[in-house]
Amino acid sequence: MMLSPYPTTGERIRIGLLWLWCGLVILFLLVPILIPVPLSFNSGSFFIFPLEGISTRWYEVVLGTQRWQSAIGNSLLVAFGTTLIATILGTMTAIALADEKFPGRRIVMPLLLSPLIVPVVITAVGSYLFYARVGLASTYAGIILAHTALASPFVVVTVAASLTGFDRNLMRAAAISGAKPVRSFFKVMLPLILPGVLSGAAFAFVTSFDEVVVVQFLASANQRTMPLEMFIGLREKLSPAITAAATLMMGLSIVLLVVANILARRGQKRPG
């Protein structure tokens, strides 16, 4: 809020207080997520400022030891699998929902979003119970399946948003020109909504890569992902390796989501 051209004293005080309060809130938001970054480069084993010295020894632990390496591998495997399935199925669903004639549209959307609302422990415990019966417990397929439920809503939402700027007449034009539906999807629709699809894919990837509760219930000991390794580490003994892992994970999420948001914005701005 800016000052008006002829501010009164009361207005000056109000605006000053607003700025002060908001400055503190911004500090509250940013300082906690930035703190692990310098600590991860600490050469000592404690979490106390000032740092003893700069070193990359904790990154060597995270990137060099077998335990963390296999966790990173598991995380990437699950996240790529989830992204692939969630992106394909989510895009198909968003296209179907964009059609006003889609039956039961008002019911389907809340159902699609409900995995984001239902407490994740319930989803995790339920999957654990069900997958044990059908032989999916402790399998990568089971984890990917459960993560797809959590990730696909993001794809549906972002692709649906990019479809609002898509002119359906283009598909009719393609059909009249003799293109089969599949061909006109790949040649006409997909290039135009691609930013939305890629943005949804990035959201799906981050959702799966960051997820820890479902993995905790479904993964066997050698299927532990990076977040699960972190969670276990936090419970046992606080080691600076955790801050290095946290910094890596935070960096990856932020880079991917910045890209996703730039893409999503571009997708929506496109004139219809």
Next chain:
Amino acid sequence: MTAIPPSELDRPALARGRSAADADLRSVSAAIRRAEFGDRLRSLALAGPLLVLLALSFGIPIVLLLSRAVYDPTIASALPQTSQALSGWSGSGLPDDAAFLALAADLRDNQAKGTAYELAKSLNARLPGARSQVLKTVRQLESAGDKPPLEVVKSVPFWSQPGTWPAIANGTHAVTSFYLLSALDLRWNADGSIERVPPEQAIFLQVFMRTFFVAAAVTLATLMLAFPLAYLIASAPKGLAAILIVAVLLPFWTSILVRTAAWTVLLQKFGLVNDLLLWLGVVDDRLDLMYSRIGLIIAMTHIQLPFTLLPIYSVMRTIPPSQMKAAYSLGGRPFTAFRRIYLPQVFPGVMAGCLLTFILCLGYYITPALIGGASDQLISNFIANYVNVELNWEMAAALSFILLVFTLALFGIFARILGLDRLKLV
């Protein structure tokens, strides 16, 4: 241009009677209907795979879990003869010797089939202490030799205690309200009405109240922090607003686990928060913030702040600043203008932000597990504990059932009153 629906095209044509043109029209309208049907089928086919996948990986698991809360056939299938013997029992006093004999026979069968431990565990969930008694009786029956089984069972005082047989009789009904009632600290009493369990056994109401309290405290804290910041971002010049919104989104895009990890570092006894408090002179001695309620609320507030802020901000930026200026120029004092012009318009956004944060707080698991102390565990932590440690699926299911009812009811209110467009999750 509006298209004329095929049915209205049909009507005058029908009035003229049969003609070639008429037949054409009808075939056209039939073709349109066919095409529309095809469209519908195609969109269902497009959405179908995801809906099926969601049913498999989300719908069925949850329904299966919830069914465990009300359906528990363990005792009924472990004690078939006892169930039958008890069918004529009045429910008060001790049943006749036939029931004791049936029990002895059932217990032997369970031992032979290797299901005795499962039965003992299941009975123990309903009757604390029953596990060891059942296993003891089973052992004694095995080593009894010539001693008649009736005597063996009667020699264990547990089977003659007043609460034992009603619990067994209840357990022989596979469909049960026992666990759901337990999750609310209620039970059936002897004369068939529902009563509160004795205070020393009551745990869950307190946990639910704690969960609601933490959720409410976090919601209020995020609102106090988010509202002024949203207001500032909405009225700041474009460049500054972009920088501020990035400051909100950076933590939003960092996973809950990473932020919780950051807070465990900050809240340590020799961590930054204590350093700051000492430096400010707020406290004289370092506080124990880890494993405390206040530490938990601070960390959850940090994590939820963007969820509360974004819906508020998205409403605020649609309100033109000229409105407030108009209110001032008409003589409204700043507070009056804010209360009567601004607040009513941003209210839906405030509701959306607060309701979303409240709903999400009800399901918190990671942060209480890592930052909360033993008395700060929320309902999700109890659910996980019943599955991981106690192996009591029925109780986990019953708690999930009740948590889910609250969550979905609030989500329903959200969708109904505020609309799903206000749900800012990405």
